[in-house]
Amino acid sequence: MTVRAVLGRLSPAPELILIVVLLVVASSSLLGKSFDTTIRLGLVYLLAAIGLFVFAGTSGVMPFGQVAFMAIGAYAAAIFRIPVNVKSFEMDGAPSFLVSVHLPAVVATVLAGAVAALCAGVIAVALMRMSGLSAGLASFAVLVMVQVVASNWTEVTGGTAGITGVPRSMDAVTGTAWVIVAVVVATAFAASRHGLRLRASREDEVAVRSLGVGVVGQRTMAFLLSAFIMGVAGALYAQQVGSFQPSSLYLDITFLLIAMLIIGGFTSLSGAVVGSLGLTIVAELLRQLEKGPDLFGLDLPSIGGLRDIALSVLMLAVLVLRPGGLLGASELCWTRLGLADNVSTDRSVNPPMEGVHSHASPPTSP
Amino acid sequence: MTPLLQHVSDAATTGALYALFALGIGMVFGIMRLVNIAHGELIMIGGYTLVLTSSWPLAVRLLMTVFMVVTVAVLMEAVVFRRVRAATATTLLVVSFALSFGLQNVVQAAFGARPRGAVVSTRLGTTWMLGGVRITVLSIVTVVTTGVLLVLLAFFLRRTDFGIWMRASAEDFGAARMMGVKANSVVATAFAISGVVAAATSILLVSQTGQVSPTVGVSAMLFGLVGAVVGGLGSLPGGVLGGFLLGVATVVLQIILPIGLRPYRDFFVFAAVFAVLAFRPGGLIAAAGSRTRV
Numbered sequence: 001m002t003v004r005a006v007l008g009r010l011s012p013a014p015e016l017i018l019i020v021v022l023l024v025v026a027s028s029s030l031l032g033k034s035f036d037t038t039i040r041l042g043l044v045y046l047l048a049a050i051g052l053f054v055f056a057g058t059s060g061v062m063p064f065g066q067v068a069f070m071a072i073g074a075y076a077a078a079i080f081r082i083p084v085n086v087k088s089f090e091m092d093g094a095p096s097f098l099v100s101v102h103l104p105a106v107v108a109t110v111l112a113g114a115v116a117a118l119c120a121g122v123i124a125v126a127l128m129r130m131s132g133l134s135a136g137l138a139s140f141a142v143l144v145m146v147q148v149v150a151s152n153w154t155e156v157t158g159g160t161a162g163i164t165g166v167p168r169s170m171d172a173v174t175g176t177a178w179v180i181v182a183v184v185v186a187t188a189f190a191a192s193r194h195g196l197r198l199r200a201s202r203e204d205e206v207a208v209r210s211l212g213v214g215v216v217g218q219r220t221m222a223f224l225l226s227a228f229i230m231g232v233a234g235a236l237y238a239q240q241v242g243s244f245q246p247s248s249l250y251l252d253i254t255f256l257l258i259a260m261l262i263i264g265g266f267t268s269l270s271g272a273v274v275g276s277l278g279l280t281i282v283a284e285l286l287r288q289l290e291k292g293p294d295l296f297g298l299d300l301p302s303i304g305g306l307r308d309i310a311l312s313v314l315m316l317a318v319l320v321l322r323p324g325g326l327l328g329a330s331e332l333c334w335t336r337l338g339l340a341d342n343v344s345t346d347r348s349v350n351p352p353m354e355g356v357h358s359h360a361s362p363p364t365s366p
Numbered sequence: 367m368t369p370l371l372q373h374v375s376d377a378a379t380t381g382a383l384y385a386l387f388a389l390g391i392g393m394v395f396g397i398m399r400l401v402n403i404a405h406g407e408l409i410m411i412g413g414y415t416l417v418l419t420s421s422w423p424l425a426v427r428l429l430m431t432v433f434m435v436v437t438v439a440v441l442m443e444a445v446v447f448r449r450v451r452a453a454t455a456t457t458l459l460v461v462s463f464a465l466s467f468g469l470q471n472v473v474q475a476a477f478g479a480r481p482r483g484a485v486v487s488t489r490l491g492t493t494w495m496l497g498g499v500r501i502t503v504l505s506i507v508t509v510v511t512t513g514v515l516l517v518l519l520a521f522f523l524r525r526t527d528f529g530i531w532m533r534a535s536a537e538d539f540g541a542a543r544m545m546g547v548k549a550n551s552v553v554a555t556a557f558a559i560s561g562v563v564a565a566a567t568s569i570l571l572v573s574q575t576g577q578v579s580p581t582v583g584v585s586a587m588l589f590g591l592v593g594a595v596v597g598g599l600g601s602l603p604g605g606v607l608g609g610f611l612l613g614v615a616t617v618v619l620q621i622i623l624p625i626g627l628r629p630y631r632d633f634f635v636f637a638a639v640f641a642v643l644a645f646r647p648g649g650l651i652a653a654a655g656s657r658t659r660v
Contacts, residue, residue: 062456062459123640126640126644127644129644129647130643130644130647131647132455132647133401133455133595133599134595134643134647134648134649135643135647136456137591137592137595137639137643138639138640138643138644141592141636141637141639141640141643142636142640144632144633144636145632145633145636145637145640148629148630148632148633148636149630149633151629152629152630251584255463255467258460258463259460259463259464262456262457262460266456306475308467308468308471309468309471309472309475311467312464312465312467312468312471313468315460315464316446316461316464316465316468319450319453319457319460319461319464320446320449320450320461323450323452323453323454323457324457
């Protein structure tokens with residue numbers, strides 16, 4: 001097979017990776033140091049959006065509480081990464097094994113994701129049997145439960161005051177690397193037979209069940225994968241901001257991530273990526289405008305909150321004009337353009353069945 | 367015995383208030399399959415109206431609050447929700463989320479983020495002693511208001527033509543339209559009614575807490591949504607029951623939890639919500655049209 005054919009099979013991963021890498025390189029080199037935080041946080045949100053897509057986009061169930069796993073990952077990473085002497089002061093009264101554990105950055109991040117996935121596994125048993133709005137709200141209930149624990153388990157999480165002292169070791173390279181991993185994993189999952197079955201169940205659950213597909217099992221797989229990615233995103237968040245409170249990873253981020261998915265088109269990975277990058281860029285633009293720079297010689301007054309209001313208006317506009325999201329359900333598959341034989345290799349391998357055109361009566365069975 | 371009666375009275379008051387939250391959310395969901403996150407902002411607008419009219423006579427203030435909230439609710443529908451009526455449930459939810467966020471920020475830009483004091487009526491604070499139980503006038507007003515609104519709504523939905531059209535639309539919007547029900551009127555009325563409920567909620571809530579802020583409606587909306595879903599979205603009695611039970615559960619848990627676990631009260635409340643949804647995904651009283659028929 002040609003290189004293009006190979007890339008086409010991997011679509012849309014190569015296109016998305018290209019976009020992300022180009023954007024990160026361009027913004028890092030063109031914009032000043034003051035934008036470093038924005039770029040890194042943008043990568044964290046992108047990773048979280050991909051994590052959300054892996055479950056929401058494939059199964060059709062919008063888990064409103066998925067940020068709970070981001071929070072779990074963030075606190076886990078904080079516990080793994082804060083130096084032991086700081087922890088023994090900060091986490092006074094916590095179990096000793098939590099105070100003494102200390103791991104290098106990458107291991108901490110992966111393990112934080114694993115912890116999040118483990119917690120997901122515990123509730124998946126009950127959650128995956130639900131559908132639609134009930135599932136979404138049960139997921140939200142989980143978010144609230146995690147929030148309450150984080151706000152009150154003061155010995156371990158610092159309570160409402162939050163946790164501080166996480167080494168700020170996350171940089172754009174780490175973020176981009178994790179995003180690349182997530183994009184590849186998400187694409188592979190969506191194209192795998194598990195992903196295909198899950199996406200079919202999103203369209204018509206009853207029909208898929210009648211074909212013998214264990215929808216609960218497929219959903220659980222997606223849920224665990226999604227929780228892992230969200231946990232990693234949370235871990236990176238912790239290592240970027242250095243200190244955070246329970247309220248940092250609660251409703252505002254939930255709204256932002258869901259908005260990113262919906263605006264981009266939540267049934268496609270490209271939609272999640274485009275929505276996430278788009279919203280980050282627009283939010284940053286609005287934040288710059290809010291400061292009231294000279295625009296065409298006019299001195300715009302700086303209105304506090306202008307960014308949030310404009311963001312809401314923009315979201316409403318996009319949703320009203322394109323309810324399916326900017327990309328709808330289509331992926332960015334540029335490598336496939338002009339390669340008709342590549343999109344469905346099935347056709348060359350499996351020619352249409354004989355007798356398909358004759359609408360003869362089906363054979364009568366004895 | 368007396369402490370028990372006191373707890374019962376507290377639970378009933380909180381339950382009635384949460385039932386009102388749930389009624390507002392369930393009303394619109396029943397007709398449009400839309401979870402109106404912005405319902406919390408209707409409550410907020412009602413609260414700010416009370417703040418801004420604090421020097422006016424009480425009756426005029428109450429009427430003004432109802433007027434403002436209903437106007438905003440109907441405008442919400444006409445300007446935003448009507449255009450996305452055909453979208454998926456999740457898109458509608460995000461639209462209402464964006465609207466809620468936008469309204470909060472507009473009010474914050476106009477009035478600031480700090481809470482503002484608001485007094486509805488000092489007479490509401492007076493306490494009566496009934497057989498050893500301390501009851502405030504506000505508690506009685508809350509329970510009575512909720513009851514009256516429910517009865518009025520039930521009468522409207524069951525005995526009037528318009529109410530029957532609304533119930534038909536809630537069960538099957540498309541079929542109702544084909545039968546000649548005017549969709550726009552039904553939807554606008556549903557929003558107007560939810561506005562009336564929101565106005566009543568805001569008056570009672572502000573009376574209870576004495577202050578308003580841009581985020582005053584958020585937790586009311588959350589508890590209303592949870593109550594409505596647990597009770598059975600799409601079924602008004604179910605929603606009200608769910609809200610009431612949620613309110614009662616919060617008070618009961620506050621009482622029976624050991625001191626060390628009391629801060630975790632919401633954890634147990636939402637764990638119970640999760641459990642209810644796990645065993646009865648349609649809610650406690652599943653609505654007629656909401657069960658998936660295989």
